[in-house]
Amino acid sequence: MVVIADVPEVAAAEALVERVSGVLRASWGAGSCPVDDLDYEVEESEAGVRVSISVPGMVTDHREAKFFASAPSGRAVICEDGDEFGVVFQVWRLDPDGSECLYRAYVHDPDLDAEPEALARTITGAAAAQAAAELFGGSPASLLALEVDPSPVSEELGVIGTPFDPWLEPFGLQWPDL
Numbered sequence: 001m002v003v004i005a006d007v008p009e010v011a012a013a014e015a016l017v018e019r020v021s022g023v024l025r026a027s028w029g030a031g032s033c034p035v036d037d038l039d040y041e042v043e044e045s046e047a048g049v050r051v052s053i054s055v056p057g058m059v060t061d062h063r064e065a066k067f068f069a070s071a072p073s074g075r076a077v078i079c080e081d082g083d084e085f086g087v088v089f090q091v092w093r094l095d096p097d098g099s100e101c102l103y104r105a106y107v108h109d110p111d112l113d114a115e116p117e118a119l120a121r122t123i124t125g126a127a128a129a130q131a132a133a134e135l136f137g138g139s140p141a142s143l144l145a146l147e148v149d150p151s152p153v154s155e156e157l158g159v160i161g162t163p164f165d166p167w168l169e170p171f172g173l174q175w176p177d178l
């Protein structure tokens with residue numbers, strides 16, 4: 001799982017790392033946990049601060065809203081690799097009064113049945129794509145094209161990071177090299 005978030009200051013980025021780690025660790029239970037392998041990078045720029053968080057082998061298990069509780073204003077994407085179950089890409093508007101998932105796409109292996117729960121949680125279509133694109137200052141065309149033809153994503157299933165490139169690149173994002 002990867003989270004890439006743009007927040008106003010380094011302290012907010014560090015707090016987000018702690019929040020993601022805490023939420024995932026609390027859900028895991030006893031024993032070694034993929035969160036032990038969490039890695040992150042904080043980059044400052046004139047536009048603010050970008051934090052990239054990588055937790056190999058972990059998925060949100062529908063707890064992602066807890067990541068952004070009390071988050072400052074900003075934006076984030078979440079990339080979840082569910083192996084044979086497919087991948088999920090999410091776009092979030094961060095707001096201290098309540099963050100919101102604007103877009104959630106799920107692509108599964110076309111040779112396997114889709115996971116009903118993942119399908120039921122999708123937030124796609126023209127309005128969702130437009131909201132996500134506006135958050136990143138882009139066009140919804142690439143998101144809508146992937147909804148019609150997800151093969152650029154599904155053909156890369158099983159390779160770390162690359163299934164998400166068709167979603168990340170139009171937003172000026174890259175899979176973090178952590």
